[in-house]
Amino acid sequence: MPESILELKNISKTFDGKKVIDHLDLTIYKNEFITLLGPSGCGKSTLLRIIGGFVQPDEGRVFCNGVDITDLPPEKRNLHTVFQKYSLFPHYDVAENIAFGLKLKKKSKEYIRDKVKYALRLVNMEGFEHRKPNLLSGGQQQRVAIARAIVNEPEILLLDEPLGALDLKLRQEMQRELMKIKREVGITFVYVTHDQGEALTMSDRIIVMNQGLIQQMGDPKSIYDEPQNAFVADFIGESNIITGIMRKDCLVEIQGQDVMCVDTGFQKDEPVDVVIRPEDLSIVPEGAGFIDGLATDVIYQGAYYDIRVLADDYEWAIQSVNPVMCGTRVGLAILPENIQIMHKPRSADEEVIRGK
Amino acid sequence: MARKLTGFLSRFYLLLIMIFLYAPILVMVVLSFNSSRSRVVWEGFTLNWYVRLFSNHQIMDALINTLVLALASAGISLVMGLLAALGISAMRRRGYTITMGLTNIPLLNADIVTGIALMLWFIHFMPLSFHSVLIAHVTFNIPYVILAVLPKIQQMNISIYEASRDLGASAVYGFFTMILPQLTGGLVSGFFMAFTMSMDDFVITYFTKGPGFNTLSTMIYGEIRKGIKPEMYALSTLIFVTVFALLLVVNFLPGRQEEE
Known part of the structure; x- marks a missing residue:
């Protein structure tokens, strides 16, 4: 100590x-x-x-x-x-x-x-x-x-x-x-x-x-x-923060799709915040990932491409070293250990207190 | 052609204003060197009136009174005004507005009102003499010092004061080494403004002075009733030159410092 x-x-x-x-x-x-x-x-x-x-x-x-x-x-x-x-x-x-x-x-x-x-x-x-x-x-x-x-x-x-x-x-x-x-x-x-x-x-x-x-x-x-709440996740670097449902240990439903993760200890069917860093998402051919979407925006940033993919009204941010064509349909893939699951705050007050 | 004409007209206009402002003073200055008592005829150059001026005890006493009064009242109001300005600058918005309003009232108030009010106040507590005049002058000088110093306080870099405290300076040492040097320009112009205002004042002095105490302005006023002597031209010339010199100092000193 x-x-x-x-x-x-x-x-x-x-x-x-x-x-x-x-x-x-x-x-x-x-x-x-x-x-x-x-x-x-x-x-x-x-x-x-x-x-x-x-x-x-x-x-x-x-x-x-x-x-x-x-x-x-x-x-x-x-x-x-x-x-x-x-x-x-x-x-x-x-x-x-x-x-x-x-x-x-x-x-x-x-x-x-x-x-x-x-x-x-x-x-x-x-x-x-x-x-x-x-x-x-x-x-x-x-x-x-x-x-x-x-x-x-x-x-x-x-x-x-x-x-x-x-x-x-x-x-x-x-x-x-x-x-x-x-x-x-x-x-x-x-x-x-x-x-x-x-x-x-x-x-x-x-x-x-x-x-x-x-x-x-x-x-x-x-x-x-491992940001502990949505504020930290959002403030430290860019993050995709999306609502999901915890189906059971190590399985979360994101945008209607079941995705493997490594988090445990949540209640069955508990609504949760899912945090995914843009650099942890990878672009795969349509149908090969957990979800498909439309590439709406591709910006060259020097070391990587900043890509936006629209899927079911949620715009995913992805950082990828490989470009995609704007307007093509692509799939998104993620490794289970790169998914961070957080309890949803019950109120705005709890949002800031939980960090303690 | 038209441009030439407007150029000429604007310069002519400026010249007229200058003549209007300074010709009377120039006439007085010239007359103070005139060997005749006449106010219209020039009969040759003399310093006679200046000699008589300086050998006149009554005038010299009044001059000393005026200078002592101006120095003392400017000095006292400098300290009080600086403290007041520091306090006001630390106030919140509401208190700041109210206090600045109250501070400005003596500036805008007619001198005769201030003079009579102060006189009525003083006769309850003290004999009218040098002291009562001094207090009166300090009263009307403080706002000038505040007005000169406050902008400097608002512009100053407070973080170097904090840095000095951080490095081990006491509050007093930090104030004198970090804050005061930044306010020098404002303090100098505040002091000279107060000094000039005190020298310049007649009305308030007239009401708050007792019998037997005279400043230059009240003495000249008394003399005029007996008839104007050319010594007065000489005296007024000297006062004008002094005030003019002070104004030059006030206007150029802060500017010079900022250039450095």
């Missing part, structure tokens, strides 16, 4: 009458890369600001190494934040920015110089000591911001969509860089993003949030392969 470093207990926060976080419990372990993932307004940034000390929760406590830090101001907490907007101090140069925290701690000049040098090397920014932040590109500014936080040797680094403002290529480069930095300094990273790709690439553990509640948590593979 890994050692926990941060514990959130029963956290609630309301802004202007809207519940942003609803009785949330979360334990974060030492040295893990944990990602809070969700659409905007799901409460992930607020949660990070509560951990950082910028927002006081209405209810609940925050513990760091077993000590209650809920009432401590940000400067008294041994964790640092990399903000979404480049929040470098514009009137200081790069070295002064990085030295800011160390100077406040009254470290010696030599110590500060060595540390600044080390931090700049860590983020690949050697030689930029005396640049002003406004002369740096977005990616460079964010590197300096990371160096500025890490140089203070926090136990936890909080990152609030730090790559949100960068273009795609730079973002991917920075993702690798962040993982490298994480390995080198060996501290806990709490990362907030709405980008599922980013979350899947970097995280040890992903917390999917919606409407102030945790929908699902787990390692990237389990989140992607």
Whole structure:
């Protein structure tokens, strides 16, 4: 059992009458890369600001190494934040920015110089000591911001969509860089993003949030392969989510066709949500799959073709390396283990609560 | 041809306005150097009126009163206005609208109403003197400071303040190193605006001052009743030059900072 470093207990926060976080419990372990993932307004940034000390929760406590830090101001907490907007101090140069925290701690000049040098090397920014932040590109500014936080040797680094403002290529480069930095300094990273790709690439553990509640948590593979509800399935990558009926263990009826699956433990003839990833479906000749349909749309995406097949009023999304002709009738095939069966939520409330 | 004519007309129109605005002041400036007491005949250049101005104790006392009053009231209203602006910017929509409305009333209110009201209020609590005038000036100066500082607060980057707190700065240290430098432009123009308004004021000062205390404007008003002396031209010229210089500073200082 890994050692926990941060514990959130029963956290609630309301802004202007809207519940942003609803009785949330979360334990974060030492040295893990944990990602809070969700659409905007799901409460992930607020949660990070509560951990950082910028927002006081209405209810609940925050513990760091077993000590209650809920009432401590940000400067008294041994964790640092990399903000979404480049929040470098514009009137200081790069070295002064990085030295800011160390100077406040009254470290010696030599110590500060060595540390600044080390931090700049860590983020690949050697030689930029005396640049002003406004002369740096977005990616460079964010590197300096990371160096500025890490140089203070926090136990936890909080990152609030730090790559949100960068273009795609730079973002991917920075993702690798962040993982490298994480390995080198060996501290806990709490990362907030709405980008599922980013979350899947970097995280040890992903917390999917919606409407102030945790929908699902787990390692990237389990989140992607076994989404626990329709929200997670839909938010993490594209999914076909269709209503089916569980005939018996390992047999589900989809669009009137019985299909083999591997899920058990459902009631006989229980209505269920069936989740199938587009890349798990394969196009076969008409009649050879579990269902037939009309290819209505084929878009070339580089690595694969994005194909839509209309069958009985449901439009299936398929990712296939082989193209089909638009307007031809095709069959769809699926391996039993790639079908994910979920209980249907009884109400909209249950939809969001079940993730806990 | 038509284009030339309209160009000429628009420049002529501009010239007329400039003459209308500045010719009277220019005449006064010229007369302050006239060696004759006459208001129409030029009899040669002299600095005599300036010499007499500076050797006149009554005028010099009033000048010092005016400057001390302007500096003190601008300084006090700067601090109070800054605090008020910070508070107002943190308000929700409703409170913000109401408070800004209340803040604007003293600006729009006729000076004579403010003057009489303040006088009636003061005579219940204190003798009318320098202190009562100072309080009155602070009262009407605060809105100018708020109006100058508030836009700067709304534009400022609050995330660098949060970043400084995050890195270990106390609230006070973060405020002075991260927030205040961003507001300098607004604070400077607010201070000079308040300073100018205080120097400029006659009506409110007249009602809230006690006997024996005079600023330049109230003193000149008293002197005029006895007849205008050319020292007054010299004094007015100096005031005009000072205010003009201050206005230049107010208008160009924030702009210069943004260019850097």
